Amino acid sequence: MQEVRYMKKLTEKELAVYEWQLDVPGFGVEGQEKLKNSSVLISRCGGLGSVVAYELAAAGVGKLILAHGGNVVPSDLNRQLLMTDAGLGKSRINSVERRLKELNPRLEIVAIGENINENNVAELVSQADVVVDAAPLFEERFLMNREVVRQKKVLVDCAMYELEAQITTIIPGETPCLSCLYPEKPVAWKRKFPVFGAVSGTVACLGAMEAIKVLSGLGETLSGKLLTLDLRDMSFNELSINKNKKCSICS
Amino acid sequence: MKIKIKYTAQLKKAIGKAEDLVDVNEGINIEGILNHLNKIYSKEFANIVFNQDGQFMNAVLLILNGKQIAFNSEKEVKENDVITIMSPIAGG
Numbered sequence A: 001m002q003e004v005r006y007m008k009k010l011t012e013k014e015l016a017v018y019e020w021q022l023d024v025p026g027f028g029v030e031g032q033e034k035l036k037n038s039s040v041l042i043s044r045c046g047g048l049g050s051v052v053a054y055e056l057a058a059a060g061v062g063k064l065i066l067a068h069g070g071n072v073v074p075s076d077l078n079r080q081l082l083m084t085d086a087g088l089g090k091s092r093i094n095s096v097e098r099r100l101k102e103l104n105p106r107l108e109i110v111a112i113g114e115n116i117n118e119n120n121v122a123e124l125v126s127q128a129d130v131v132v133d134a135a136p137l138f139e140e141r142f143l144m145n146r147e148v149v150r151q152k153k154v155l156v157d158c159a160m161y162e163l164e165a166q167i168t169t170i171i172p173g174e175t176p177c178l179s180c181l182y183p184e185k186p187v188a189w190k191r192k193f194p195v196f197g198a199v200s201g202t203v204a205c206l207g208a209m210e211a212i213k214v215l216s217g218l219g220e221t222l223s224g225k226l227l228t229l230d231l232r233d234m235s236f237n238e239l240s241i242n243k244n245k246k247c248s249i250c251s
Numbered sequence B: 001m002k003i004k005i006k007y008t009a010q011l012k013k014a015i016g017k018a019e020d021l022v023d024v025n026e027g028i029n030i031e032g033i034l035n036h037l038n039k040i041y042s043k044e045f046a047n048i049v050f051n052q053d054g055q056f057m058n059a060v061l062l063i064l065n066g067k068q069i070a071f072n073s074e075k076e077v078k079e080n081d082v083i084t085i086m087s088p089i090a091g092g
């Protein structure tokens, strides 16, 4: 975001589409233009990432870089809102791209039919101003974290389990990174986790809002803070988290 | 003195409850509390919080009254303090 680049202006159509959010105090045409000229990487586009992508496409972010492998299976459909019943057995990323384009045909999409891995992470992060981490495996999360620290990009890290969720915004050089929080790979984490789409969707909307704020300069972000939510009793807590002075990634 | 401990995610499942009130001696630190919990809970607690050599797993987040605290912090835990022990989650 620091680099100087030519800022594309809003078209008449865009002014009409975003009319109601242009009225948000502290946002306006200037904020909308920043979104239009921004790019966000989202990985993956499952229960959480689907909704992040949909909200950012709706909000008018100019470019989305989306990584998600595999074909649609029945158990995706309780939460992966960019997949459809008619798409069962077909490519997830094609479904993601098509559904986003239906909502916002102006959106530029870089669609990758594989998950984040060692071979693609550097290139994908380099194309983005902000990364939203919605991956179900710590290996993928740690790869994105390492790369945003290297490339000094902002990472919005969203995660959920059952009726619980958490989110923080990582700003390299300022805040703790994911490896400060988890210096070792968590052993208890399993690939299959209990999930309602309404829970992954809730933290996804929070993550999309964080990305919008980081890109447009609106409001205050969750930098250095971990917001935890438990929808079983509707408790929300903001915890302060610490940089690890011995962090192998950011120190 | 009584200390309230809260648990999240897989720890909540392992213990079978979201929070507990434990009775500990004054002057105790966070490490002492975790060792105490290790004695009163089943192996499932230890499997998440400690490794096979009995050392604390650094991927477990410890929160004292809303602020992250290190396992080896010397800070004394006081009556009515609330400790949250967070099992790492990555669901997307």
Ligand SMILES: [Zn+2]
Pocket (backbone or CB within 6 Å): A176, A177, A178, A179, A180, A181, A244, A247, A248, A249, A250, A251
């Ligand atoms: Zn770090």
